[in-house]
Amino acid sequence: MNIIKENTQLNSEKTRGVALGNFDGIHIGHQMLLNTLVDKSNIRKLESCVYTFDNHPLSIINNTTPIQITNFDIKNKIFESLSIDTVIYEKFDKKTMNQKPQEFAEEVLVKRLNAKLVVVGFDFRFGFQGEGDVNLLRELSKQYNFTLYVIEPIKIEGEKVSSSIIKKYIGEGKMKKAKRFLGRYFSLEGAVIRGESRGRQLGFPTANISIEKRQILPKEGVYATYVSIEENTYLGATSIGKNPTFSANNVSVETFILDYSGNLYDKKIGIAFVESIREQIRFDNVEDLKNQLRIDVKNVKKYLHSS
Incomplete structure (x- = not known):
């Protein structure tokens, strides 16, 4: 598995399937999303790529750093076990924070990543102040000609699987x-x-x-x-x-x-x-x-x- 840090030049000739998200914990919902990425990418002979951030966006947005379930090393071991080809850790900075949703789609998904398919969770938000959601991303997928897969939530005994609920259970022992x-x-x-x-x-x-x-x-x-x-x-x-x-x-x-x-x-x-x-x-x-x-x-x- 390739691990790429911020601003590294990518091969623009290579076509990719891209998963977007924070992926803290890489819980069973994340795993479903990543399995979808790998399966769909393999069918279309695309490189399966996770695009995430090296630092938490809130560290720039409001100067707070949330606690994490998985550190860098554990995260990468799990990504590799799921057969991800490449993980890109971009730095979230003020430029990223102020990027409009359409600009993100054009500059990152299309020009930088050459994405032909994109996989996100049902509650995915992107762009300045979280203006972009899955509905906007669906419209942008038509404009920029990539296939979008949205993964619906998983529930266990009526509770939605999320990093937040997992942190709660860990904190309670x-x-x-x-x-x-x-x-x-x-x-x-x-x-x-x-x-x-x-x-x-x-x-x-x-x-x-x-x-x-x-x-x-x-x-x-x-x-x-x-x-x-x-x-x-x-x-x-x-x-x-x-x-x-x-x-x-x-x-x-x-x-x-x-x-x-x-x-x-x-x-x-x-x-x-x-x-x-x-x-x-x-x-x-x-x-x-x-x-x-x-x-x-x-x-x-x-x-x-x-x-």
């Missing part, structure tokens, strides 16, 4: 529900960093990972997880929180990896969240904490071996 909407376990990836080594002193050495500031985290607590290290997968007990027993101030993501020994510092690992097993608890003494950690490990084994 409802990992099973998040998985149903994502189509996979919610995951984090990061390099293992040095912590306070308290886990090692307790006999439960943990891998602490670095997390981007805008990355959403499940609510504080302990979770049954699968841990990916290179090509291998292990069971894990992952704690998210401020370590109340030790009065820590910063939220950390620490994982005790079952049946693993080795130095992980600076290595990248993946953590897939399966289910919450308990809330964060402040213990009066270290022995009570150690006893609870033993119980946590038993519960992780019991839960993951039965799931």
Whole structure:
């Protein structure tokens, strides 16, 4: 899969099928859209291309940066698993913000991307102040001679699948529900960093990972997880929180990896969240904490071996 950053010159001879959107989480609705892109592009022998932004539009529109479900690396792995040929990450700036819908269609879709088909979600908006919608895009598709596919919403138990509802479930620690909407376990990836080594002193050495500031985290607590290290997968007990027993101030993501020994510092690992097993608890003494950690490990084994 090709990954292209802002303003890179594209081969103007190449014809493309293009998916437009933010694609945070790449949930089951996004997957339907992307599968449509790949299928239709393959039939017409077009390059399947995702056109998205490197930065969130709101960072320019109102100087806010929303939290994200998937970081850059995870996003690209999922795009590649869906057989996307090329992902273009354009920079959203003031020029983009002020671009009229028709100008976007002509300058980006037609001249830059040479799009012969375009796939969007039902609620897609584009152009200055979101003036463009799927109805306008349908009219523009006739004018500029590209085929438009609009993907209708997916509902699960009456709830529309969206990045917003998934963020809500993750924030509430409802990992099973998040998985149903994502189509996979919610995951984090990061390099293992040095912590306070308290886990090692307790006999439960943990891998602490670095997390981007805008990355959403499940609510504080302990979770049954699968841990990916290179090509291998292990069971894990992952704690998210401020370590109340030790009065820590910063939220950390620490994982005790079952049946693993080795130095992980600076290595990248993946953590897939399966289910919450308990809330964060402040213990009066270290022995009570150690006893609870033993119980946590038993519960992780019991839960993951039965799931």
